[in-house]
Amino acid sequence: MSALILWWTLWIVQAALVLAMCCCVYRMARGPRAQDRILALDALYVCAMLELLAFGVRTGTTIYFEAALVIGMLGFVATVSLAKFLMRGEVIE
Amino acid sequence: MTTFDAAEVPLWAAILGSALLLLGAGLTLIGTFGLVRLHSFYQRIHAPTLATSWGAGGMALGSMIIFTASSARPVLHEVLIALFVTVTTPVTLMMLGRAALYRDRSEHNPGALPDQTDDLE
Amino acid sequence: MARLLPYPLLTAGLLLMWLLLTSFTPGQFVIGIGVAVGASHALSALGEASPPIRRWSAIPRLVGIVTYDILRSNLAVARILLSASGRPQRSGFVRVPIRLRSPAGLAILAIVITATPGTAWLDYSSTRGEILIHVFDLGDEQEWVELIGDRYERLLLEIFE
Structure with missing residues (x-):
């Protein structure tokens, strides 16, 4: 019974997250300005991280957790440096 | 590394965990939907916080409950993801907001600016 | 005390994070203390003083x-x-x-x-x-x-x- 519940839940959760990623990609492609694209990229990182968490529950291993943590950290650093680039036009001052 | 088989998860944990996972994914979807639907950048900046506050929190809690109930010891490391995301997103959003404000100000875009921004630094 | 642990809260947080990422065993506890103390000393080289907290409640x-x-x-x-x-x-x-x-x-x-x-x-x-x-x-x-x-x-x- 619980295997069936988990199977359906994870199916819906992963589909919702893929849909969320599509929304981010739409905003990233559409723009209109650089800050919109960076905001969408940040949200895309978060969605990818949550998708990996869902994978972890589906497969029942904690190995995806580390991947999710790495994506979260990379997303943070990438967005901060891109925002800094927008502000000053250069990353390293 | 902890592993479990889906059939071993107790029913209460499966239901509670599933509800939290669905809440998290649903809020994330609504947030990114707002990213598509809203019309100005300053409105859109509010949309991803849905995904990073209770979206990530709900999913981390749900997976924590499912893992803990089906293995012998508590599995709590997902709390790190929720904490990390909640603390770092404000930093990125703040920097993005300031960058947008700076760009709008230097281009003299109408409508996006509050009054007397010239002395904001 | 202040010399040994420049940032007590940060050190405790890092130790807890280390234990969550590995496992709650005595061996990891010892390594975690080493990492946390080392990292907080590295941060104190930057010179920012730990903010005083007046009311914990x-x-x-x-x-x-x-x-x-x-x-x-x-x-x-x-x-x-x-x-x-x-x-x-x-x-x-x-x-x-x-x-x-x-x-x-x-x-x-x-x-x-x-x-x-x-x-x-x-x-x-x-x-x-x-x-x-x-x-x-x-x-x-x-x-x-x-x-x-x-x-x-x-x-x-x-x-x-």
């Missing part, structure tokens, strides 16, 4: 209020996004005068305001003691000024000043 109240507010505004913003028009009546910038001066308190206020869906911190002017926030569903500006002043700033002032 206000911290759980602040955490409780913030968690509740984040949940409440999550639902409020989700409702607006799913409504027929899909956008709020009016959103806009608000200037909030603020008495808080401690850098740690301001950092926490910035995180609280931005982590709550519906409000985003944009700028702080130290000369005029004013912050600039953007509010998603802006009803009455004065209401937001009072909300931030009474709900968050008062507690942060109790904790840090």
Whole structure:
């Protein structure tokens, strides 16, 4: 019974997250300005991280957790440096 | 590394965990939907916080409950993801907001600016 | 004590993180202490003093209020996004005068305001003691000024000043 519940839940959760990623990609492609694209990229990182968490529950291993943590950290650093680039036009001052 | 088989998860944990996972994914979807639907950048900046506050929190809690109930010891490391995301997103959003404000100000875009921004630094 | 552990809170946090990432065993506890103490000493080379905390009892109240507010505004913003028009009546910038001066308190206020869906911190002017926030569903500006002043700033002032 619980295997069936988990199977359906994870199916819906992963589909919702893929849909969320599509929304981010739409905003990233559409723009209109650089800050919109960076905001969408940040949200895309978060969605990818949550998708990996869902994978972890589906497969029942904690190995995806580390991947999710790495994506979260990379997303943070990438967005901060891109925002800094927008502000000053250069990353390293 | 902890592993479990889906059939071993107790029913209460499966239901509670599933509800939290669905809440998290649903809020994330609504947030990114707002990213598509809203019309100005300053409105859109509010949309991803849905995904990073209770979206990530709900999913981390749900997976924590499912893992803990089906293995012998508590599995709590997902709390790190929720904490990390909640603390770092404000930093990125703040920097993005300031960058947008700076760009709008230097281009003299109408409508996006509050009054007397010239002395904001 | 201050020489040995320049940042006690940070050291405890790093140790807890180490244990969560590996496992709660005595061996990992020893390694975790080594890592946490080493890392906090590396940070003290940057020279930023640890902020003094005046009242510990206000911290759980602040955490409780913030968690509740984040949940409440999550639902409020989700409702607006799913409504027929899909956008709020009016959103806009608000200037909030603020008495808080401690850098740690301001950092926490910035995180609280931005982590709550519906409000985003944009700028702080130290000369005029004013912050600039953007509010998603802006009803009455004065209401937001009072909300931030009474709900968050008062507690942060109790904790840090």
